[in-house]
Amino acid sequence: MHDLTESYEKCVYYKEPAIVPYKYFYAQKRSGNIKICNQLDKDLFSKNIENINLCKYLNNYDIYVASGTDNSLVALACGCFCIALKNDASEKLIKDKINGYIINSVDDLPVAIEWCKKNLKKIRENARLNARDIEQQYSYFVVADKYRNFYNSVKI
Numbered sequence: 001m002h003d004l005t006e007s008y009e010k011c012v013y014y015k016e017p018a019i020v021p022y023k024y025f026y027a028q029k030r031s032g033n034i035k036i037c038n039q040l041d042k043d044l045f046s047k048n049i050e051n052i053n054l055c056k057y058l059n060n061y062d063i064y065v066a067s068g069t070d071n072s073l074v075a076l077a078c079g080c081f082c083i084a085l086k087n088d089a090s091e092k093l094i095k096d097k098i099n100g101y102i103i104n105s106v107d108d109l110p111v112a113i114e115w116c117k118k119n120l121k122k123i124r125e126n127a128r129l130n131a132r133d134i135e136q137q138y139s140y141f142v143v144a145d146k147y148r149n150f151y152n153s154v155k156i
Helices: 051-058 072-077 088-093 106-118 120-138 140-153
Strands: 036-038 063-065 081-085 100-103
Touching: 051 072, 063 072, 063 106, 072 081, 072 088, 072 120, 081 088, 081 106, 081 120, 088 100, 100 106, 106 120, 120 140
Parallel strands: 036 063, 063 081, 081 100
Antiparallel strands: none
């Protein structure tokens, strides 16, 4: 059996570059009018934004509208309130009306945005706590440790 108790830096999970929550964080309290970012935002995805710049970019927004789940985790880690279509992945990440809003179809999007406008104060107050929860559950270090514990528990 391989000993997987080596340091995180030498662990196999760190050999591949990846977008992971430990590089993302809630950086600032938001104010002013509601700011909404979506996955199709040309500034966000037409350029290859480096991880730290993506974090700074997402920290300018209150709401992230996801067309899938690929960047929802990153947005949540940056303190964004996510609006996402109902599926297994979004239901694992998003606690409806706590750190995000789950919609059944795109036709529900206007209702979700209106709810966010009415609850913007609550969304902003909870942003730091919601980002911390994502970090505690899905950060690179936590997930790597779960894998390490699993692999060490396997009897060969």
